[in-house]
Amino acid sequence: MxxxxxxxxxxxxxxxxxxxxxxxxxxxxxxxxxxxxxxxxxxxxxxxxxxxxxxxxxxxxxxxxxxxxxxxxxxxxxxxxxxxxxxxxxxxxxxxxxxxxxxxxxxxxxxxxxxxxxxxxxxxxxSAGRTDGFTPPIVGKSKQMTSCLEACRRLAQTDTTVLLLGETGTGKEILARYLHAVSPRRDGPFVAVSCANFTEQLIDDDLFGHESGAFTGAHKVKQGKVESADGGTLFLDEIGEMPYALQAKLLRFLEMHTYTRVGGVKERETDVRVVAATNRNLQAETKEGRFRPDLFFRLNVYSLYIPPLREWRESIPDLVGHFLSQMACKQSRNGFTITPEALERLMEYHWPGNVRELRNVIERATVISTDGTIGESDLPFLADDLKESPQGRYHEQLLEYQKQIILSALRECHGNRTEAAKRLGLHRTDFLRRIKNLGLQTHLPLQNKSTDS
The missing domain is CATH 3.40.50.2300 (Response regulator)
Known part of the structure; x- marks a missing residue:
C-alpha cells in the first residue's frame, strides 16, 4: 500500500x-x-x-x-x-x-x-507487540503436532485468514504467535484480542478506538486494537464467544480492512493479517443461529485443527522437561527432575485442560517440591478419580473433570474467582460463564469479597 x-x-x-x-x-x-x-x-x-x-x-x-x-x-x-x-x-x-x-x-x-x-x-x-526471540511450540514426537507446525509455516508465507480450532488449553494462541513469527510480518506487531470480553458497548472502542470527546470520559484519542496491529497480525481469540449483534461490525472490517473510530467520520485503513481461534463448532453454531454464516465463511478460508493433549501423549515427557526448565528459571532454582512414577502418572491423566493444565500442574508441583525432585506426592492435584477411566461416557467424564478443576482452583484461591481464573489461564468472563454452564453456583467455596473484583 x-x-x-x-x-x-x-x-x-x-x-x-x-x-x-x-x-x-x-x-x-x-x-x-x-x-x-x-x-x-x-x-x-x-x-x-x-x-x-x-x-x-x-x-x-x-x-x-x-x-x-x-x-x-x-x-x-x-x-x-x-x-x-x-x-x-x-x-x-x-x-x-x-x-x-x-x-x-x-x-x-x-x-x-x-x-x-x-x-x-x-x-x-x-514497535508494539514484537515477537522477537519467540520460541517455537514444543511438539516432541507427535506427528500430529509436527504436521500442524508444517501447515503454519506454509500458511505464514501468505496473508490468508486462518481459523484455529481446538479445545481450551491446546495452545491456539501459541500457534498463532508462531505463525506470525515465521511470516514476512514478523517485524510487525502481534496484537491479541479476546472476543469473550466484548459487549456491544465496548466492541467499537476496544477494537477501533475513539476520538477525543466521543463520549463522557473520552478526554483524549484512543488507538484501537486493529490500528495497533497495522503491518502485523491481529489474533481474535475465542471468536465463537462474540455476541451475535457485534458480528456484523467485525465482518465489515474483515471484508474491507477499513474502520472508523467511535465519534469520528474519517474512514481509516489498516494492513493486518487476521488469525481467529475458537473451541466451539462454528458450523453448528451457524445452524443454531448463534453465529453469522457470512462471518464463518469469511473466517474459514483455512482452518487448522489443534488436537487435544490426550491424542499426543507421547510428547508429554518433552513438554514436562520444557516446563520444568521454565519453572527453574522463573523461580531462580538450579533445576528440577521428575521421578518415573510421577511421569507415569502424568502420562495416565486425561488432561481435559490440555497443555495449559499440564503447565499449571508442573508449576504447582515445583512450588511444593522441597528437594527439586517431583514425585507422586507433589501431584495431589491429580486425584485418582480424575484419571482416565474406561467406564462412563466421554462427555460426562469431561464435564466432571472440568468441575473438579474449577472447584480445586477456587479452593486454592480461597474462593477468589479472579485469582482462580488467572491460575487456570482463563479470562474472568469465560471462567464465570463456565461456572454457570456447569451448574456450580451452589457448590462454590465462600469467596473473600475484599479481594475479588
Whole structure:
C-alpha cells in the first residue's frame, strides 16, 4: 500500500510541482492551501505523512502542528519553509515534527527525507507487540503436532485468514504467535484480542478506538486494537464467544480492512493479517443461529485443527522437561527432575485442560517440591478419580473433570474467582460463564469479597 501524503502550502506553483513529482513516484497525494483546508482533510482522511508549510494565509504552521499532535494519529510531519530560522526549526522538532526542510531545495533531497520519515513511522507502528526471540511450540514426537507446525509455516508465507480450532488449553494462541513469527510480518506487531470480553458497548472502542470527546470520559484519542496491529497480525481469540449483534461490525472490517473510530467520520485503513481461534463448532453454531454464516465463511478460508493433549501423549515427557526448565528459571532454582512414577502418572491423566493444565500442574508441583525432585506426592492435584477411566461416557467424564478443576482452583484461591481464573489461564468472563454452564453456583467455596473484583 503506497504512502498517503498531504501537502499543505499556499504557494500553488510549488505545491503543484511537488504533487506531480511525488505522484510520479507512486505516492498518494492530497493538497491543501490553508490551515482550514488541512483541518477538513485531517478529519476525513487517514495519512502517513504531512508536508507542512511554516507560514499559511490563515494561521501558523506550528499551531497546526500542535493540533495534529493532539489527534493521536501517529502521522509524521516534515515542516517546509522559505523563511525558516534555526529557532523555528528547533520549535518544530520540539512540537513533534520529524524534519525541517528549506524551500526551494533539491527534490532528491526532499524525497530522501520523505523516505526516512516513512521508515520512522513504520518503525514506531511496528514497535508494539514484537515477537522477537519467540520460541517455537514444543511438539516432541507427535506427528500430529509436527504436521500442524508444517501447515503454519506454509500458511505464514501468505496473508490468508486462518481459523484455529481446538479445545481450551491446546495452545491456539501459541500457534498463532508462531505463525506470525515465521511470516514476512514478523517485524510487525502481534496484537491479541479476546472476543469473550466484548459487549456491544465496548466492541467499537476496544477494537477501533475513539476520538477525543466521543463520549463522557473520552478526554483524549484512543488507538484501537486493529490500528495497533497495522503491518502485523491481529489474533481474535475465542471468536465463537462474540455476541451475535457485534458480528456484523467485525465482518465489515474483515471484508474491507477499513474502520472508523467511535465519534469520528474519517474512514481509516489498516494492513493486518487476521488469525481467529475458537473451541466451539462454528458450523453448528451457524445452524443454531448463534453465529453469522457470512462471518464463518469469511473466517474459514483455512482452518487448522489443534488436537487435544490426550491424542499426543507421547510428547508429554518433552513438554514436562520444557516446563520444568521454565519453572527453574522463573523461580531462580538450579533445576528440577521428575521421578518415573510421577511421569507415569502424568502420562495416565486425561488432561481435559490440555497443555495449559499440564503447565499449571508442573508449576504447582515445583512450588511444593522441597528437594527439586517431583514425585507422586507433589501431584495431589491429580486425584485418582480424575484419571482416565474406561467406564462412563466421554462427555460426562469431561464435564466432571472440568468441575473438579474449577472447584480445586477456587479452593486454592480461597474462593477468589479472579485469582482462580488467572491460575487456570482463563479470562474472568469465560471462567464465570463456565461456572454457570456447569451448574456450580451452589457448590462454590465462600469467596473473600475484599479481594475479588
Amino acid at each position: 503506497s504512502a498517503r501524503i498531504l501537502i499543505v502550502d499556499d504557494d500553488q506553483g510549488y505545491r503543484f510541482s511537488l504533487r506531480d513529482y511525488l505522484a510520479h513516484l507512486g505516492y498518494r497525494i492530497t493538497e491543501a492551501g490553508s490551515c482550514a483546508e488541512a483541518r477538513q482533510i485531517l478529519k476525513s482522511r487517514e495519512l502517513d505523512l504531512i508536508l507542512l508549510d511554516l507560514q499559511l494565509p490563515d494561521g501558523d504552521g506550528l499551531a497546526l502542528l500542535d493540533e495534529i499532535a493532539q489527534m493521536g494519529d501517529a502521522v509524521e510531519v516534515i515542516m517546509i519553509s522559505g523563511h525558516g530560522t534555526i529557532e523555528k526549526a528547533v520549535q518544530a522538532m520540539q512540537k513533534g515534527a520529524c524534519d525541517f526542510v528549506p524551500k526551494p531545495g533539491e527534490m532528491s533531497d526532499l524525497v530522501a527525507r520523505i523516505k526516512k520519515a516513512l521508515e520512522l513511522r513504520g518503525l514506531k507502528r511496528r
